[in-house]
């Protein structure tokens with residue numbers, strides 16, 4: 001989302017979320033690659049709002065059914 | 079230019095204006111702007127005075143880098159005692175006004191006393207005069223701005239003014255400059271209006287001078303600009319989406335205060351987020367956001383220029399609001415949006431326009447309305463008091479109406495202008511006020527971000543995110559990621575952020591640079607511009623000294639460690655959803671360590687040793 005919102009399918013930008021089906025054992029890296037997010041732009045990666053450290057993103061089994069995965073580039077504001 | 083070393087002292091009671099020399103010994107200790115003006119304030123007023131009496135003074139102040147080529151070097155601050163909190167107030171604004179004041183040859187203006195009738199101060203370089211503002215009184219900021227431009231026949235005139243809300247005594251009135259930039263918090267506009275001072279207009283053409291080492295300054299500022307351009311936050315995120323980039327992020331991490339902080343996530347967040355401002359609307363195919371905009375000398379340009387849908391109920395009969403104007407920032411969108419449960423982007427934009435037009439702090443306004451909505455839903459307030467309006471959470475009509483009545487002070491607008499603390503006390507529900515030291519919270523729930531709990535509790539101007547933005551580290555991972563739910567290490571983090579921020583606020587720069595700049599980027603720019611040595615260490619020392627000085631002011635004003643706390647709701651009611659579910663703000667785990675780091679007693683009072691160490695006035 002944010003400056004990578006254009007990577008979402010058209011028409012889904014405002015809702016900012018889509019349902020996706022993934023294979024069992026999928027890693028966060030797989031999802032990041034599937035949406036063509038450049039590695040340096042996958043800065044904030046959250047599962048159900050909890051930050052996942054870069055080294056954990058290749059671990060399979062972190063994501064369960066109905067989990068919410070969020071990916072942001074580096075962002076900040078005030 | 080670095081310091082002009084001159085400032086104006088305007089005595090409104092006597093109607094006199096004097097030129098005085100800047101105290102350079104103090105400038106060496108406090109640099110400028112926030113720090114230096116606070117040094118003057120503590121020297122010149124009794125911290126116990128009534129903030130709205132002629133005894134209070136109001137200082138409009140620039141920093142040494144204001145008006146220079148440094149990126150974002152256009153800031154000014156307003157320093158006085160706050161009527162909302164009773165503590166020291168220091169509100170910072172961008173736009174063009176601060177740089178113009180500096181270019182006219184003045185580091186600051188000290189206003190004292192109270193004029194017998196409405197006046198405004200006009201500055202044309204060295205010429206400064208008080209003129210009648212009888213024709214401006216009762217006008218909004220925007221109307222006053224138009225009249226002043228016409229009177230002076232100068233499109234380049236820069237105007238800072240107060241609106242009708244300030245005249246009516248709204249305790250969170252702002253000073254608005256350049257139509258939609260504001261010294262927003264703590265009621266600095268209320269203080270200005272209490273002095274019968276409607277506006278300050280400036281034209282400065284003397285340009286840049288007095289830079290210690292010009293070639294080195296060029297190199298240092300260019301290097302700084304390159305860092306901002308290359309950084310994804312300051313180079314891409316902020317220009318594209320503004321601060322509103324945060325709406326979805328903060329909601330996702332479960333730290334979005336919702337419906338007067340009863341909840342920590344807002345189901346309508348995506349409808350009022352920065353991304354939504356870019357989506358074409360049905361009626362005219364245009365998005366809410368027209369373009370971004372920047373303050374003087376800024377190479378980030380996070381500002382929002384927006385339009386409202388002409389078919390929206392708020393403006394369909396009001397063509398005067400159909401044009402471009404200052405759009406939503408994250409804090410305004412949060413306060414009037416999720417804190418009031420309103421997910422109508424056009425209603426929020428309209429209320430935001432009104433906050434600019436009549437000078438209300440949108441954070442305090444939104445948060446006060448949220449408290450009123452909770453009292454209305456609980457039956458403490460009824461349509462009898464509101465004059466018929468149903469103050470229900472989620473009502474866009476109620477939001478637009480409230481902005482209109484606070485702007486003019488009519489009817490229930492006068493009550494809403496009291497701020498959340500006094501309003502909740504008046505209607506018998508003090509526990510529903512989400513404030514610290516009387517100032518309303520900004521947009522981060524401390525249950526989901528522990529460092530922000532300590533930040534709010536210890537902020538010298540009451541609840542505030544701009545005193546130590548640990549969000550940056552706890553959520554956004556800038557510069558390094560820390561766990562938002564952890565309290566360990568947060569006392570150090572908060573102190574480090576507080577000190578660095580105080581230094582940046584004393585330099586004339588915008589705090590948003592610090593998403594990309596560290597003190598290693600800032601100190602060389604200050605050092606090349608200002609006489610004396612300005613190393614990283616010295617800058618951080620200045621920052622800490624400013625913090626200690628502000629604390630000293632508050633202590634002398636009778637605000638001690640007992641007020642370093644949070645509303646009971648945040649200390650006892652766990653978050654209802656999200657990663658922080660069940661968690662409260664664990665202030666007690668952080669506060670003692672913080673006091674120790676600051677060199678204060680266990681009750682938060684200043685020790686003599688600390689006072690001496692920082693050479694604070696007695």
Ligand code: SF4
Nearest residue numbers: 172372373376380588
């Ligand atoms: S970053 Fe935004 S607020 Fe700061 S100076 Fe630039 S435009 Fe103004």
